[in-house]
Amino acid sequence: MKAIIPVAGIGTRLRPHTHTQPKALVPVAGKAILLHIVDMLIENGVTDFVFIVGYLGIKIRKFILAHYKDSGLSVEFVVQEPREGIGHALYIARETYRNEQNILIVLGDTIVQLDLSEFLNCGHSVLGVSKVDTPGQFGIAELNGKGFIKKLIEKPKIPKSNLALVGFYKIAEPELLVKALEHIIENNIQTLGEYHLTDALMHMVTNGSQMRTMPVDNWFDCGKSQSLLDANAILLARQNKQQEPGEKYPNTIIIPPVSIGSNCQISNSIIGPNVAIGDDTSVTYSIIGNTIVGSFSELKSIVLNNSIIGNDTRLWGLSQRLNIGDNTEINFTE
DSSP: OEEEEEEOOOOGGGTTGGGTSOGGGSEETTEEHHHHHHHHHHHTTOOEEEEEEOTTHHHHHHHHHHHTTTSOOEEEEEEOOSOOOHHHHHHHTGGGTTTOSOEEEEOTTEEEESOHHHHHHOSSEEEEEEEOSOGGGSEEEEEOTTSBEEEEEESOSSOSOOEEEEEEEEESOHHHHHHHHHHHHHTTOOBTTBOOHHHHHHHHHHTTOOEEEEEOSEEEETTSHHHHHHHHHHHHHHHOOOOOOGGGSTTOEEOSSEEEOTTOEEESOEEOSSEEEOTTOEEESOEEEEEEEOSSOEEESOEEEEEEEOSSOEEEOOOOOOOOOSSOOOOTTO
């Protein structure tokens, strides 16, 4: 089965990290978002990939080709320009998959956990969903009495369902999807100024295609900083990595779950829980919790919590020398 992965977005919700790298390459739990997605698919037998790139696409191309060198994967890259939505991205790439029997579509900033074998073996097209409290912010699926999708709508003003589409799709009729995408493009059918996959799928349903939904176990929209930190914490806990021996990091307490990259120098610090540190990073005299730190960074005399620190960053804390008399109150927190 061929997997189509759109990764052309600018990632404005993750600024400033996406000024210099695509959001799909932002690290979570010790590796890039995109690697979590591709590795999960490979583990389930998917070896044929199409990446739809745009913003900083050359970095994604180099990253994938370097990471999966000699892996035996079939990899194609399609450039989306201009960027006019996920529906437009899949329309641009249509010739790479229209003759397939089945395809997977996985958004490149979304990590999901589910029974993928059951998902792939479903006889119909199937869309991953999750119940949400704010359905008006997502694409939504409404079901009929037999459990098939009767309506799909992008960001409805008055939602009639709380089943949000999570960006994970198996399409059993790729040629019909191509025709639906051509229909919305040729007729300029846009929602909120973009061509949406949701509208193309609804066109398929209207013309008789049967689609089901499947709830996912976990869903992390890693295009948002807080979701990125939530994903980092949960994925670190599930990795169950053995911690480095204490003598490797002098005078340091490590509170799992923690992921520490190679060639890191850490001393006189408290690290964890829920901390991922990239390669070749130095941390001294610091307390770090619930945080992602990039590679080749230097942190000294700093306290961090609920933070995302990029690559090649130097962050030093304030230090004070005080000579304080009686009956004094000093508050450095305001």
